[in-house]
Amino acid sequence: QVQLVQSGSEVKKPGASVKVSCKASGYTFSSSGISWVRQAPGQGLEWMGWISAYNGNTNYAHHLQGRVTVTTDTSTSTAYMELKSLRSDDTAVYYCARDYDYIWGSWGQGTLVIVSS
Amino acid sequence: QTVVTQEPSLTVSPGGTVTLTCASSTGAVTSGYNPNWIQQKPGQAPRTLIYKTGNKHSWTPARFSGSLLGGKATLTLSGVESEDEAEYYCLLIYGGAWVFGGGTKLTVL
Numbered sequence: 001q002v003q004l005v006q007s008g009s010e011v012k013k014p015g016a017s018v019k020v021s022c023k024a025s026g027y028t029f030s031s032s033g034i035s036w037v038r039q040a041p042g043q044g045l046e047w048m049g050w051i052s053a054y055n056g057n058t059n060y061a062h063h064l065q066g067r068v069t070v071t072t073d074t075s076t077s078t079a080y081m082e083l084k085s086l087r088s089d090d091t092a093v094y095y096c097a098r099d100y101d102y103i104w105g106s107w108g109q110g111t112l113v114i115v116s117s
Numbered sequence: 118q119t120v121v122t123q124e125p126s127l128t129v130s131p132g133g134t135v136t137l138t139c140a141s142s143t144g145a146v147t148s149g150y151n152p153n154w155i156q157q158k159p160g161q162a163p164r165t166l167i168y169k170t171g172n173k174h175s176w177t178p179a180r181f182s183g184s185l186l187g188g189k190a191t192l193t194l195s196g197v198e199s200e201d202e203a204e205y206y207c208l209l210i211y212g213g214a215w216v217f218g219g220g221t222k223l224t225v226l
Contacts, residue, residue: 035215037163045155045163045206047215059213095162102151102210104165105174 002026004034004096004108011114012086019082020111022096029053029077035099036070036081038092039110046092050099051079086115119143119211121218128224129197137221138189139207145188150209152190154183155217158203167192199225 007021022034036048049060051070058070069082079096093112098105120142129135139152146152154167165174167183170190180196190207202225207218 037217044204044220045157045217047208047217050213050215061214097163097165099215102153103168103172104153104155104208105168107162107164110162 002098002106004098004106006094006096006108006111009112009114011116013117014086014088014115016086016115017082017084018086018113019080020094020096020113022079022081022108024077024079024098027098029072030074032098032100034070034072034079035097035104036068036079037095037097038090039095040089040092043092048081048094053079083113086113088115091115119216121207121209121216123205123207123218123221125219126222126224128226129194131197131199131225133197134193134195135197135223137192137194137205137207137223138186139191139209139218140189141209143211146185146190146209148185150190150211152183152185153208154181154190154192155206155208156203157206157220163206194223197225201225 003025005023030053033052035050049070051058053072067084071080093110095110096108122140152170155163157163166177171183182193204220206220
């Protein structure tokens with residue numbers, strides 16, 4: 001079955017960067033896409049960006065452009081999300097989800113990122 | 118800034134039927150917005166129930182259905198069960214960028 005397994009929790013200082021991984025299995029990774037979503041404590045879901053594992057095309061949420069980068073490594077069926085210049089309000093659980101042809105499928109289990117001095 | 122609006126909260130009795138709606142600040146929601154509906158229970162990762170307006174995944178219970186009505190995307194639960202108590206989010210696409218609604222907290226009481 002389709003599985004997305006994310007990397008573990010991170011604690012970062014303001015101004016630092018974080019890179020979260022999402023390893024996919026159970027489907028042809030290179031023919032699909034991955035979206036990244038975050039959820040601040042007690043808040044709703046926020047879409048951050050998307051990447052096609054087929055051709056590397058990306059789309060980003062306007063307010064995060066320049067700070068977020070999503071990439072893939074098709075040799076390991078892994079997607080990555082890097083967020084730079086971290087602030088305290090970037091503290092959130094970060095999720096990856098399979099997103100192909102406007103179809104949202106399976107989600108990862110989430111990665112908690114805490115930004116604190 | 119595009120805003121997707123959902124009811125903040127709804128309450129339904131077990132066995133009842135409830136419809137959640139999803140509206141766009143840009144106008145009527147059409148199939149071109151490719152509505153997806155996401156369920157999230159406390160402490161759990163989200164789960165996609167409905168994609169492209171009204172299509173179900175293999176894991177989606179039959180009591181969930183999606184459609185378009187009155188310029189909005191809708192999610193209808195028929196024969197509600199206690200396990201359906203959760204937050205529900207709609208998701209619309211605007212020129213390559215997805216936008217989540219604020220979520221509807223569904224209480225089964």
